[in-house]
Amino acid sequence: MLKPPPLGLYVHVPWCVRKCPYCDFNSHRLEGGLPERDYIAALLNDLARDADRVTGRCVESVFIGGGTPSLLSPEAVGLLLEGVRSRIALASDAEITLEANPGTAETAKFKGFREAGVNRLSIGVQSFDDAKLTALGRIHDGRAAVEAAAMAREAGFTNFNLDLMFGLPGQTIAQAKRDVETAIAQRPTHVSYYQLTLEPNTLFHRSPPALPEADAVWDIQRAGQALLADAGYGHYEISAYARDGFRCRHNVNYWRFGDYLGVGAGAHGKVTDPASGRITRLWKTRHPARYLETQGLGGEHVVDDASLPFEFLMNQLRLREGFELASFTERTGLTACALEPALSECLQEGLLERHGGVIRCSDRGWNFLDDVLQRFLPPA
Secondary structure, three states, X not given: OOOOOOEEEEEEEOEEOOOOOOOOOOOEEOOOOOOHHHHHHHHHHHHHHHHHHHOOOEEEEEEEEEOOHHHOOHHHHHHHHHHHHHHOEEEEEEXXXXXXXXXXXXXXXXXXXXXXXXXXXXXXXXXXXXXXXXXXXXXXXXXXXXXXXHHXXXXXXXXXXXXXXXXXXXXXXXXXXXXXXXXXXXXXXXXXXXXXXXXXXXXXXXXXXXXXXXXXXXXXXXXXXXXXXXXXXXXXXXXXXXXXXXXXXXXXXXHOOOEEEXXXXXXXXXXXXXXXXXXXXXXXXXXXXXXXXXXXXXXXXXXXXOOHHHHHHHHHOOEOOXXXXXXXXXXXXXXXXXXXXXXXXXXXXXXXEEEOOEEEEOHHHHHOHHHHHHOOOXXX
């Protein structure tokens, strides 16, 4: 029997004011009014069905993502969290995160979100440079981004994240450093600092903007990392930096191959069945209108033994701390032999390091993680 890992809950809100040209998430421009009540009812019906898969287990974190969840009213978020508590056990100290965008309409609601039970905000600023925000298709400016952080503090949030991108169209190292310095000045407890990439099925992929050269992006990344380190933000995951005690618990559970339920249009979940040893991935109907009609399961599949090493490492090796070999067996039901021969090869080549029973990426391996993970892909 497998020991069930910690359990989280992801809630997807698929609407945005406008679709950003770089975004490949399941997000849709809001046309007309937001169907709040219908969507909250659908989410809770969805959760009620999924709760049967995790009977007796407690949710330790909730992440309300999107899309732009801050389009919801505080009253709707309160109804959602009240409904969650009535359908599944929620830890008394659960981390409850809501993604928000800067802008008068959303930031004016921050106090209401706090009163509804949200205790962590993740604010998508992306940049504080007005020209760069325009190039990214964002609907806020740099001043609104600064004001959003101030309003989060004023609303009582002692834990909030700022999302920041680098490698933006035409970005210089000086501009990128100003972005990081401005972010640090807002005193967030957590910073997500990640490179703009051109994802398939996006406007930027079809019509690519002029991005900095690879060497320039590398210099920008290193400069930003140095500023964050000097300011006391620990680099604990590839794109995540936190002050002591403020790592994102919900995301850490993903990276440690924990379980999570996913409700909402296009949401994904992962559930371990301790009795059978099966690990199942699930996904929900993707289009919002169709989801509202059916609140339906889009599909599910059991992860086969050949795929488990890759799936486990795809998450765990994102963490700077790596993983204990014993946790591989605990989370997958497989012995460490299932990682061979790729594990030995990566150790010999200096891509991975072994410290007692702990495996982690070397600096080189962390910077080329995709290359490391390809070694563990199951046979075609």
